[in-house]
Amino acid sequence: MLQQNEKLPACPVEMTLMLMGDKWKVLIVRDLLTGTKRFGELKKSLNGISQKVLTQHLRIMEENGLVSRKVYAQIPPKVEYSLTDVGVSLKNVHDAMCQWGEQYKQQFGC
């Protein structure tokens, strides 16, 4: 997984990749673009991710200021994740990927 504390990127694309250059991060952003979600909801909608990896990604995205985490002190535990303003701004990148996929999906048997 690509993390922030590696050497600084040389160009804007590498900058973005440092924060989003990962399959799961893009999908997390997609899911949170529709609104705040609990940990379990994310895990369910991100079909196939393990709790360990989901936790790791959310922590890094929180450190990077893309995601905010709200913990409710209650039983059973409840933790909500949402996008920060910077996180929401990634919608443009997500949409570009979405449009490309829409346009070319036939060519790949979808």
Add this chain to the structure above:
Amino acid sequence: MLQQNEKLPACPVEMTLMLMGDKWKVLIVRDLLTGTKRFGELKKSLNGISQKVLTQHLRIMEENGLVSRKVYAQIPPKVEYSLTDVGVSLKNVHDAMCQWGEQYKQQFGC
């Protein structure tokens, strides 16, 4: 690494991620967007990639129809890689990432 012969993606974003959801693939597209390149040139400009991983990615992208590979039967060997039309169409996705990085780089200390 995400490959094509996994289960079919459910939505357009996953479609794109199947083909491009990887740091190196984005950078390979970026480099080839400027024109045909030899294996060694790619390896040098993709700072830090190993031959093995570069070869693997190029093979998969070739299978997926994003990249075309031209081998010259000569010594020393010469292999040129370029983007197919579909590969070139990924420029939109690349550009979105590039624009985002340009806009937010200050916030991440670049």
Add this chain to the structure above:
DNA sequence: CTGGATCCCAATTGATACTG
């Protein structure tokens, strides 16, 4: 019962050496 931390093991990645 939920979020998540930890441990163990399989799978992937990466560095290096080597070949045609």
Add this chain to the structure above:
DNA sequence: CAGTATCAATTGGGATCCAG
């Protein structure tokens, strides 16, 4: 020069344990 083989290192999945 482009690619393969080999081996070390890192990552990821799943089970289990734990706190609140």
